[in-house]
Amino acid sequence: xxxxxxxxxxxxxxxxxxxxxxxxxxxxxxxxxxxxxxxxxxxxxxxxxxxxxxxxxxxxxxxxxxxxxxxxxxxxxxxxxxxxxxxxxxxxxxxxxxxxxxxxxxxxxxxxxxxxxxxxxxxxxxxxxxxxxxxxxxxxxxxxxxxxxxxxxxxxxxxxxxxxxxxxxxxxxxxxxxxxxxxxxxxxxxxxxxxxxxxxxxxxxxxxxxxxxxxxxxxxxxxxxxxxxxxxxxxxxxxxxxxxxxxxxxxxxxxxxxxxxxxxxxxxxxxxxxxxxxxxxxxxxxxxxxxxxxxxxxxxxxxxxxxxxxxxxxxxxxxxxxxxxxxxxxxxxxxxxxxxxxxxxxxxxx
Amino acid sequence: xxxxxxxxxxxxxxxxxxxxxxxxxxxxxxxxxxxxxxxxxxxxxxxxxxxxxxxxxxxxxxxxxxxxxxxxxxxxxxxxxxxxxxxxxxxxxxxxxxxxxxxxxxxxxxxxxxxxxxxxxxxxxxxxxxxxxxxxxxxxxxxxxxxxxxxxxxxxxxxxxxxxxxxxxxxxxxxxxxxxxxxxxxxxxxxxxxxxxxxxxxxxxxxxxxxxxxxxxxxxxxxxxxxxxxxxxxxxxxxxxxxxxxxxxxxxxxxxxxxxxxxxxxxxxxxxxxxxxxxxxxxxxxxxxxxxxxxxxxxxxxxxxxxxxxxxxxxxxxxxxxxxxxxxxxxxxxxxxxxxxxxxxxxxxx
Ligand SMILES: CC(C)[C@H](C(=O)O)[C@@H](O)C(=O)O
Ligand SMILES: CC(C)[C@H](C(=O)O)[C@@H](O)C(=O)O
Numbered sequence: 001x002x003x004x005x006x007x008x009x010x011x012x013x014x015x016x017x018x019x020x021x022x023x024x025x026x027x028x029x030x031x032x033x034x035x036x037x038x039x040x041x042x043x044x045x046x047x048x049x050x051x052x053x054x055x056x057x058x059x060x061x062x063x064x065x066x067x068x069x070x071x072x073x074x075x076x077x078x079x080x081x082x083x084x085x086x087x088x089x090x091x092x093x094x095x096x097x098x099x100x101x102x103x104x105x106x107x108x109x110x111x112x113x114x115x116x117x118x119x120x121x122x123x124x125x126x127x128x129x130x131x132x133x134x135x136x137x138x139x140x141x142x143x144x145x146x147x148x149x150x151x152x153x154x155x156x157x158x159x160x161x162x163x164x165x166x167x168x169x170x171x172x173x174x175x176x177x178x179x180x181x182x183x184x185x186x187x188x189x190x191x192x193x194x195x196x197x198x199x200x201x202x203x204x205x206x207x208x209x210x211x212x213x214x215x216x217x218x219x220x221x222x223x224x225x226x227x228x229x230x231x232x233x234x235x236x237x238x239x240x241x242x243x244x245x246x247x248x249x250x251x252x253x254x255x256x257x258x259x260x261x262x263x264x265x266x267x268x269x270x271x272x273x274x275x276x277x278x279x280x281x282x283x284x285x286x287x288x289x290x291x292x293x294x295x296x297x298x299x300x301x302x303x304x305x306x307x308x309x310x311x312x313x314x315x316x317x318x319x320x321x322x323x324x325x326x327x328x329x330x331x332x333x334x335x336x337x338x339x340x341x342x343x344x345x346x347x348x349x350x
Numbered sequence: 351x352x353x354x355x356x357x358x359x360x361x362x363x364x365x366x367x368x369x370x371x372x373x374x375x376x377x378x379x380x381x382x383x384x385x386x387x388x389x390x391x392x393x394x395x396x397x398x399x400x401x402x403x404x405x406x407x408x409x410x411x412x413x414x415x416x417x418x419x420x421x422x423x424x425x426x427x428x429x430x431x432x433x434x435x436x437x438x439x440x441x442x443x444x445x446x447x448x449x450x451x452x453x454x455x456x457x458x459x460x461x462x463x464x465x466x467x468x469x470x471x472x473x474x475x476x477x478x479x480x481x482x483x484x485x486x487x488x489x490x491x492x493x494x495x496x497x498x499x500x501x502x503x504x505x506x507x508x509x510x511x512x513x514x515x516x517x518x519x520x521x522x523x524x525x526x527x528x529x530x531x532x533x534x535x536x537x538x539x540x541x542x543x544x545x546x547x548x549x550x551x552x553x554x555x556x557x558x559x560x561x562x563x564x565x566x567x568x569x570x571x572x573x574x575x576x577x578x579x580x581x582x583x584x585x586x587x588x589x590x591x592x593x594x595x596x597x598x599x600x601x602x603x604x605x606x607x608x609x610x611x612x613x614x615x616x617x618x619x620x621x622x623x624x625x626x627x628x629x630x631x632x633x634x635x636x637x638x639x640x641x642x643x644x645x646x647x648x649x650x651x652x653x654x655x656x657x658x659x660x661x662x663x664x665x666x667x668x669x670x671x672x673x674x675x676x677x678x679x680x681x682x683x684x685x686x687x688x689x690x691x692x693x694x695x696x697x698x699x700x
Binding site: 084085088089093115116117118119120138139141142143144145151152153154155156157158159160161162163164190192193194195196197198199200222223224226227228230231247248249250251252254255256259260 | 434435438439443465466467468469470488489491492493494495500501502503504505506507508509510511512513514540541542543544545546547548549550572573574576577578580581594597598599600601602604605606609610
């Protein structure tokens with residue numbers, strides 16, 4: 001019997017979600033077993049289908065059950081038949097907010113063998129960790145509309161930033177930076193324009209940074225950072241930033257490292273007050289759903305991020321090594337593999 | 351005598367500003383003269399030096415004088431000795447707001463001969479026009495701070511979007527799209543999260559778009575757009591977006607087209623109620639100031655945007671053709687030229 005059992009809630013979701021999650025679970029299971037960890041899964045049917053059937057995105061009873069798990073593993077949700085924002089806010093963001101996922105962790109690494117759209121850039125040039133705030137900022141949902149539908153209409157959208165919220169994510173980022181070889185942290189914001197929020201972020205980084213003298217601190221406006229991700233990605237090690245800036249720059253990060261098919265993420269509650277959630281950055285890709293064409297790699301890598309969070313880093317490294325080896329063979333060409341075949345190959349390599 | 355005289359206010363600014371503006375004026379003068387246009391310049395010393403001397407960023411008397419001009423031509427302002435935001439808000443943004451520059455126009459073109467950091471991408475793949483809103487959104491300066499310096503501090507930053515403000519910039523973008531070969535307009539926003547502002551933008555694009563049935567309309571979340579700028583730039587023709595998203599994606603646009611040294615911009619009041627302002631996207635680069643190392647091309651291209659706005663498109667095309675030819679020769683190698691030499695070469699080509 002395994003020494004420890006992880007209770008994992010699985011939300012396959014829509015489109016390619018169930019296909020990639022199946023492979024992710026396969027690889028996760030193999031890696032976990034090697035470290036005496038059993039994974040006990042419960043599946044939850046959430047997403048477009050449930051919404052069409054019941055109008056619900058996250059029934060309270062399901063939310064209560066999810067809470068009782070050690071972690072959540074999600075494929076992807078979303079379908080063109082559901083209005084923009086309904087599932088995002090009703091399910092994805094609700095989980096981040098309700099479960100206080102204040103760290104949205106997104107590694108940006110170029111794996112050997114993967115072609116970057118950037119000319120002349122290799123794995124040694126791109127290895128960063130973006131720590132995106134996950135529970136406040138412009139995602140707070142604050143704002144409103146006046147005189148809707150008239151020529152005098154006004155719509156506001158408010159970013160809410162608290163010292164509490166900023167400090168905890170900044171501290172998390174410093175902790176990560178402190179144990180990386182380059183020990184560098186870059187705050188990305190726009191403090192020359194967003195003065196109220198920017199000043200809070202700047203001051204907090206300065207104050208928390210005093211506790212980490214070994215970490216060198218840099219600052220970059222978000223517009224410049226977006227540019228540097230493209231023409232000087234090597235300047236970044238750990239990046240800490242707000243919810244919306246993080247959303248944007250991590251998609252650039254995905255683009256420069258070979259696309260969203262490889263980008264993993266963790267929505268993390270570092271205090272373990274609530275289960276954390278792990279998901280690929282990509283969406284449900286309904287156009288290729290059910291055809292075995294989806295690349296499960298991002299989902300598999302998200303399982304590695306999960307294993308790190310669950311305190312089994314050796315298992316996480318095994319998965320990453322398997323992915324790395326697999327991507328290298330892809331570069332050598334060969335037949336196109338199905339979702340399942342890639343999952344099988346990864347599981348065999350772990 | 352020239353048939354018409356343009357009264358141009360010139361703000362060389364800091365760092366490399368005066369160097370690049372001198373070349374810009376040189377090329378502008380030659381191009382304008384060919385179309386019977388005289389350029390009558392008045393220089394204004396604004397920027398870091400004035401601020402250090404007087405604490406002022408834009409004295410009221412200067413603002414009043416600027417108003418009396420047909421256009422404003424700016425090099426760059428900013429110096430490390432001035433706190434972040436002081437000159438940006440006190441001068442650059444103040445001009446945009448006071449002179450109602452509601453269109454921030456940024457062409458994103460890859461010129462033949464220029465190396466893009468994107469592998470395998472050529473001039474035919476990148477030719478877009480970003481129409482960024484310039485007078486509202488998160489740049490409104492709205493927001494505040496409560497309980498500053500305490501663990502309970504909260505800082506808000508509010509985006510203000512009006513139907514009036516959104517509609518006029520959207521209409522401008524449709525006008526531009528209607529006369530381009532591809533006749534395509536993409537709204538970039540984040541309506542699945544920023545619901546209040548996003549819905550206003552979406553609805554306005556839909557309603558204004560009904561007047562332009564020949565223009566095809568697309569929508570893209572800002573995170574996806576940031577990614578597509580890198581791995582599928584060809585999907586964009588005219589892009590319309592809010593002030594902050596525009597700030598970010600145009601820097602990506604600059605990056606993919608060879609860097610900020612070539613990126614031009616116009617801060618335009620299409621109603622001509624106030625003078626419009628033309629400036630390169632780059633900053634004052636104090637590290638290379640005074641050494642003749644700065645590339646004046648972005649400033650020269652901004653003069654072309656100015657000539658378009660002043661109703662002399664043939665002169666604008668001449669400048670662009672000169673830049674295009676010059677960039678092609680660069681690709682063939684040759685000695686590194688000084689700022690002045692590049693200006694001379696461009697003037698000779700016009
Ligand atoms: C789906 C959407 C709400 C989400 C976000 O904006 O955070 C996504 O883009 C992401 O990055 O996880
Ligand atoms: C200098 C700064 C205020 C400005 C902006 O944010 O608009 C700049 O980045 C730009 O894009 O013109």
